[in-house]
Amino acid sequence: MEQNKRMPLVILAMALGLFMASLDNTIVSASISEVIKDIEGFDKMSWIFTAYMLASTSTMLVFGKMSDLFGRKLFYLIGISLFLIGSALCGTAQNIDQLIAYRVIQGIGSGAIFPISFTIIYSISTDPKQAAKMSGVFAGIFGISSVLGPQIGTWISEASWLGWRWCFYVNVPFGILSIITLLFALKESKSNQKPKVDYLGTILLVSSTVLLLLALEWGGKDYAWDSVQIIGMFSGAAFSIVLFLLVERKAKEPILPLSIFKNKMVLGTSIVVFCQGAIMFSAITYLPILSVAVIGNENSNSVLTPMMFPIMIGAILGGFLCTKVPFRTIMAFSMAVGIFEAYLLGSITHDTAKWTVTLVMITMGLIVLGPLMSVSQNAVAQSVEMKYIGIASSVVGFWRSIGGVIGAAITATIVNNDLKEKMTEFASASKMPVDKIEQLAKPEILMQENVQLPPQVIEFMRDAVETALHHGFILALIAGIIGFLVSLFVGRDRYQMRKSGVNEAA
Numbered sequence: 001m002e003q004n005k006r007m008p009l010v011i012l013a014m015a016l017g018l019f020m021a022s023l024d025n026t027i028v029s030a031s032i033s034e035v036i037k038d039i040e041g042f043d044k045m046s047w048i049f050t051a052y053m054l055a056s057t058s059t060m061l062v063f064g065k066m067s068d069l070f071g072r073k074l075f076y077l078i079g080i081s082l083f084l085i086g087s088a089l090c091g092t093a094q095n096i097d098q099l100i101a102y103r104v105i106q107g108i109g110s111g112a113i114f115p116i117s118f119t120i121i122y123s124i125s126t127d128p129k130q131a132a133k134m135s136g137v138f139a140g141i142f143g144i145s146s147v148l149g150p151q152i153g154t155w156i157s158e159a160s161w162l163g164w165r166w167c168f169y170v171n172v173p174f175g176i177l178s179i180i181t182l183l184f185a186l187k188e189s190k191s192n193q194k195p196k197v198d199y200l201g202t203i204l205l206v207s208s209t210v211l212l213l214l215a216l217e218w219g220g221k222d223y224a225w226d227s228v229q230i231i232g233m234f235s236g237a238a239f240s241i242v243l244f245l246l247v248e249r250k251a252k253e254p255i256l257p258l259s260i261f262k263n264k265m266v267l268g269t270s271i272v273v274f275c276q277g278a279i280m281f282s283a284i285t286y287l288p289i290l291s292v293a294v295i296g297n298e299n300s301n302s303v304l305t306p307m308m309f310p311i312m313i314g315a316i317l318g319g320f321l322c323t324k325v326p327f328r329t330i331m332a333f334s335m336a337v338g339i340f341e342a343y344l345l346g347s348i349t350h351d352t353a354k355w356t357v358t359l360v361m362i363t364m365g366l367i368v369l370g371p372l373m374s375v376s377q378n379a380v381a382q383s384v385e386m387k388y389i390g391i392a393s394s395v396v397g398f399w400r401s402i403g404g405v406i407g408a409a410i411t412a413t414i415v416n417n418d419l420k421e422k423m424t425e426f427a428s429a430s431k432m433p434v435d436k437i438e439q440l441a442k443p444e445i446l447m448q449e450n451v452q453l454p455p456q457v458i459e460f461m462r463d464a465v466e467t468a469l470h471h472g473f474i475l476a477l478i479a480g481i482i483g484f485l486v487s488l489f490v491g492r493d494r495y496q497m498r499k500s501g502v503n504e505a506a
Contacts, residue, residue, distance in 0.1 A: 009185035010124060011134060014117040016178035017080050018141045020171050021113045024087070024106065026149025027167045031157035034164040041096025050217055051100045055107025057401040058209040062202055063112035064119070064394025065255045068387060069195035072120045073186050079112020080175050087171040115394035120186065122381045122389055132378050136319015139373035140312035201247045201255040208240035212402075216409040220416060256395075257388055265327065265383040266392065268490030270399045272331050273376045275483030277400040278407025279338055279476045280369050283307075283345065285408045286415065286469055287361075294350050294466045295357065307361035307369075314370015319378070321371070326492045327379040330371055335484035338368040342477035346470045350462065368480075376400075382493060407479060411472040418468040426460050 028035075028048065036042050067075040086106030093099035118135055125131035157164040215233035223229045248254040261267045284304070291303040321330055344360050376396045384392040 006185045006187075007124065009181050010120065013178045013181035013185060014120060014138065015141060016174050016181070017076070017113050018117050018138055019145060020174040020178070021083060021110045022142045023145040023149050023152070024110070024168075024171060026145060027153035027156070027170070030150040030153025031164040031167045034157040035099070038164065039093060039095050039099065041099075044096045044100065047100045048096075048103055052103045052107040052110070053401070053405070054210055054213050054217075055104045056110040057213060057398065057405075058206045059108050059111035060115055060398045060401070061205060061256055061391060061394045064115045064391040065198075066390075067112075067116050067119055068390035069197070069253070072116055072123055072390065073182065075112055076116040076120065077179060077182065079109045079116065080179055081109070082106075083109030083113060084172055084175040084179075085109075087168045087175070090168040091165040114397050116390065118377050118381070118393045119390045122393070123386075124186070131381075132323045132374070133316075133319045135377050135381075136316040136374035139315035139319070139377065140370075142311060142315070142373065144312050196253040198247070198251045198253055198255040201244060201251055204240050204244035204247060205255055208237050208244055209402075211237035211240060213405055216405050219409060220413045225413070256391060260384050260388055260392060260395075263383045264489065265491050265493055266380050266395070268486050269327075269331070269376050269379045269383075270395055271486045272335065272483045272490070273372060273396055273400040274403035275335070275479040275486075276338075276369065276372050276376075277403030277405075278410075278479040279342065279483075280400075281404030281408040282411040282472070282476050283364065286411060286472060289465065290345075290348060290469055291357075294348070294462060294469065295352070295354070296350060297354075303357060303361055306358045307365040310362050310365030311370040311373065314366045315373040316370075317366075318371030319374040322375050322378050327375055327382075328487060328490050328492060330375045331379075331487035331490065332484060334368050334371050334375075335480055335487050337363065338480035339477060339484060341368055342473055342480050345476065346473040349466055379490070379493070403479075407475060411475050414475065415468045415472040418471050419464055422464040422467070423461070426457075426464070 032045065032048065035048070036045060063075055063079060083106055086102050086104075086109055089102040090099055090106065093102055117138060121134050121138070122131055125134070152170075153167055156162050156166050156170065211233045215230050215237065218233075219225045219230045244256075245258070248256055248258050261270070287303050287307075291297045295303075297303065318330060341360060341364050348357060348360070377393060380392045380396055381389055
């Protein structure tokens with residue numbers, strides 16, 4: 001069977017793997033209350049997500065480079081196998097510590113699935129328009145999973161004949177089908193040269209990423225930003241990054257070839273997706289609070305769902321457009337609208353009409369977030385040599401994740417500090433006991449059912465949370481401005497046929 005005849009099967013395998021991995025987090029989020037009821041461990045609940053995020057982000061670049069050296073198929077199969085093993089183990093967890101450990105295995109596998117899926121499509125396609133469009137479809141899968149995940153997760157976890165463990169077991173059939181399909185559909189040529197692995201660079205990359213993400217995750221929550229623990233982790237991350245850069249400059253086969261950032265499209269796109277991540281994660285983190293605590297909705301679905309589905313449409317549209325319109329034009333337009341969207345988010349109040357909020361969310365997904373999902377992948381893939389396409393595809397996801405974590409952390413600090421300050425003023429004016437301030441200076445209190453607080457306190461807190469969120473969304477506004485300015489200087493390239501070396505597969 002010729003490669004072009006096998007192409008639909010390869011696409012099917014990639015789509016199944018991506019759908020499975022992207023569906024996982026939203027399903028788990030919806031089932032978390034049932035998980036805690038069964039195995040307890042409420043105090044460690046956040047680690048179910050933190051462990052996954054740390055493992056996925058810190059290994060993403062490593063898997064991208066390994067796929068360049070040893071083959072896309074091999075490391076995709078390794079990644080999806082780890083994800084399946086982690087999923088099966090998560091379903092058997094008897095306590096919270098086991099579940100967290102198994103989520104690490106899942107996260108490592110996820111770190112391979114996302115970047116290598118895009119790389120395989122770029123590697124086997126000889127038609128640039130087909131590759132660009134397929135990257136849009138793949139990016140759109142994220143939108144589908146975001147919409148379906150909460151509904152599927154809630155239904156599975158609350159069904160008496162299934163239970164929350166099936167939120168993990170459901171991954172297994174998708175993963176097995178993806179593995180079997182890819183084994184038979186994709187053939188890769190073998191390199192005669194023995195690759196040299198940058199072991200020291202790999203260790204420094206993973207350690208610096210983990211230290212940085214942990215400091216951002218714990219700062220202002222578990223430890224004060226100026227505490228010894230947080231300063232120590234930031235210092236360790238900075239030291240590791242400096243050593244990493246020194247090692248990479250001398251390595252014969254660096255885990256992250258710094259030379260690719262000499263290309264202004266790669267560098268500029270990295271900054272733009274970093275800004276996109278900051279906008280997206282700060283919005284996803286605080287829109288549920290805005291929906292329930294400020295607007296007064298029963299849940300956050302009415303706000304998040306209108307944003308998630310258009311992300312899929314926007315990603316597919318971006319894949320089509322980048323074969324006709326320069327990358328710079330699409331990026332600049334998305335970021336320009338992102339600036340306006342951030343301004344609107346910072347002006348939503350409890351009096352804002354719900355249709356207005358819905359329209360803001362649709363525009364956010366369709367224009368700001370969706371198109372950049374596919375356009376960024378295509379822009380970077382177009383701008384590097386074929387031997388670097390794996391690591392280049394990983395760079396996009398890596399910087400988006402880092403931007404998201406930093407954006408969410410800074411937004412949280414702004415919101416929490418602003419709310420605490422207002423509650424302190426309220427406590428002083430109303431002679432509220434000082435020990436109550438720490439308890440009430442949390443926006444999630446207003447999201448709880450049957451809150452046992454005086455009406456005047458609830459009303460003040462709602463107004464305080466509203467103002468704090470407005471200040472928090474200033475970060476998204478700044479990220480949009482930076483992304484827009486950078487996008488103007490990335491170059492005038494558009495997706496086109498490579499002159500050579502497109503097809504690595506036999």
